[in-house]
Amino acid sequence: MSSDMNTVHDWLNAHLTESVEELAQFLRIESVSTQPHHSRDVEKAALWLRNAFTAMGMSAELHPTGGHPIVLAEWRGAPPGAPTILIYAHYDVQPVEPLAEWTSPPFEPTVRDNRLYARGAADDKGQLWIHLMAIRAHMACHGALPVNVVILVEGEEEMGSKHLRPFIDAQCGRLAADCIVISDTPMFAEGIPSVLSSLRGMAYFEIRCQGPSSDLHSGQYGGAVRNPAATLSRILASLHGDDDTVAVRGFYDEVQNQAPADRARIRALPFDEELFKSEIGVTALAGEKDFEVLERLWKRPTCEVNGILSGYTGEGAKTVLPASAFAKVSFRLVPAQTPQEIERLLASHIAGLAADGVTTTVRMLHGGMPWSADVAGPAFDAAQRALTTAFGRAAVIAGSGGSIPIVRDLEDALGAPVLLIGFGLVGENAHAPNEWLSLNNFRLGAHAIAELFVELVQLPELAESHA
């Protein structure tokens, strides 16, 4: 660590409390992108963020889209020959329901046990804020960054990034970078920093079964009228085999075999299955028997029922034969599956389960391609060094079962390597009640990103020699 960096690290330590308070302001904005009644909040978060970028010495603009705006910030004052780093993040958050399960309200950031609890704390406002702290530390100590930085922040990640794709294509030149850095994932484990080598893709559907034109008395009609909740249950049950594989015909046809080296690296990771189970409160895990837990999570495609609603679900008993039923069902994909192919296979699977008296429709809500990286390059080396310095422990290469569809789009459009450096933790409840971010990771993450900027200065030369 150079003495130049000592002042940066000192600055970060000295400004920790202040930074958490600023982040809390950001977290208070209820920017739930998928819920129309929050659309003004989403807009507000974009404006707030633009102002934050401007205040820290970057030029920043709001780009309207057909949906929620994109915030683009730039600082291009690095010495000639220095690389350009593109940081991608999102300012939108997941819905907060079921609200009753939150210990403190989702939009009132609260610190407990050195964790910051709020919707968006980990996914992704808190992780974006780590980058902003690193930038401010460099600026405050040296009046400049060692690299050029472009920050691209969208408001539609949780709804499929529909408007970001055309924006990237249109602004390709302006977004051009030597390396893309994204912090929107958990670390491999507490104390073990990591860079990701893969993400699963996604195909998310709503399946709706419509029976009679309105709810019926289950006594006066039951036995002669097909029940759409029963039909939906049969469809959902048909999606898996008894061995926990996905039972949609053709689902595994495009799945590539894992490389032996990849498999060996995963099996060498210090995964604690008992801790994993206890963190989520289950006594047994499930899934495909031929694969280790981490392989099931990172390298195997899956199907999950995300929600079901039909009929009477209040207290007590109501003898209703429901008029309709719907489920939200999503598939996680691995190379070389595509959302379009899964949509076709699912439609055909469901058509095979047609039952007189109930009409079933399937609609894809969003999709994204899977992604995997070549980890043998100078960008990955730089990231591992920066993380190791900040956390005082060797960083590992890991996978993720989640989906950030835009990763692949950015990589394809800009032709630059993507570093997925997450500072969340397993159990952070990213899409559930009581989401939190470790304040220790918040601090160490900022040190790591500040180091990363320095480590990436020589990237252009190294990339040339690697190629």
Place this chain on the structure above:
Amino acid sequence: MSSDMNTVHDWLNAHLTESVEELAQFLRIESVSTQPHHSRDVEKAALWLRNAFTAMGMSAELHPTGGHPIVLAEWRGAPPGAPTILIYAHYDVQPVEPLAEWTSPPFEPTVRDNRLYARGAADDKGQLWIHLMAIRAHMACHGALPVNVVILVEGEEEMGSKHLRPFIDAQCGRLAADCIVISDTPMFAEGIPSVLSSLRGMAYFEIRCQGPSSDLHSGQYGGAVRNPAATLSRILASLHGDDDTVAVRGFYDEVQNQAPADRARIRALPFDEELFKSEIGVTALAGEKDFEVLERLWKRPTCEVNGILSGYTGEGAKTVLPASAFAKVSFRLVPAQTPQEIERLLASHIAGLAADGVTTTVRMLHGGMPWSADVAGPAFDAAQRALTTAFGRAAVIAGSGGSIPIVRDLEDALGAPVLLIGFGLVGENAHAPNEWLSLNNFRLGAHAIAELFVELVQLPELAESHA
């Protein structure tokens, strides 16, 4: 029709509008018995009803129970030797959800197309009111009734009549009657009055699957954690075979074969399948292939999914692996099935579907025995005559797929025949949004009940000669 009765019928015709307005007051009280936040409304309905009885010249009392109160009204001024008629009804109503599907609010009674729309219009406040009109007409015209009348009105029919049973046992002497009359069912068809000969029983359950301790990110956990919504779907799908029979082992073991005469009577009824389908808005019916539609509805046991809830069910997509899932599932029973036996069979069926990582629990919310009547007695003859007089068309003997568990309890406890004379209509939405009662049936029903009192005067002698 005697001239004595002419004045009664004239009185009824002259007081129709006024009676509907009084009923509307009763319907405005939100007496949803199964929802605790409505418990004061239920109490209010009981008080309102007691006052209504008192105002019409009956003695009336409220009997507190461990739940909602029972209202008991009596008039015992008939000539010596006249029989006593026990009228049973309920003043509680079904929940109103989903509220958005009501054209006019459920507790703001509204007349459209000569129908009275409100929760409870058909089930059962409106049908109780038909009896009260008949009583008032006799009292207004003759200062007396031809029979003694006891009216027993409970507030827990929609939640299983738990407290009524011990009340009946304790008050057996006071409730003693020669005939029990209940109007809480639909007529066979518009214009075709009917007396019921059977009701199905009921066993209503809540099935709950608990997985992880809180909702999880479906990407970060999907593939290694058992999804309770998927487990629940498998359980629900397992309840039926491909041929629409109930697939719980042993379910049909106690089902009695239908008597050939019974089967012939059902098949002779003027059932219009196309009308039935168009009323409920389906293009095809379902159910057991070996039985006619009316047999499936009245004489065959069934299983219905009444509701399912799990995970995210709001707008858009949320990638959650739900912590839990539950369903409400009910079985309709026929002689000689019992709720207790079905509970045992279901528990054993579900135990056979146990899956590691998800805990499934089954709880019976309520149960009731099936009922069938000996239709060859003087009470049934009297009912058919009264209905034929009022409606100008021969009444039929029909069945019902619904459940009124207290019917069998009353019959057993009091040893008197039960006449189930309904004035509702198919499509009345008794347990669904937009419940309604035909105002034509309301009027003709009051004429029929007024006639019935007269027809039943000779019941004690006739019953003796029948026995």
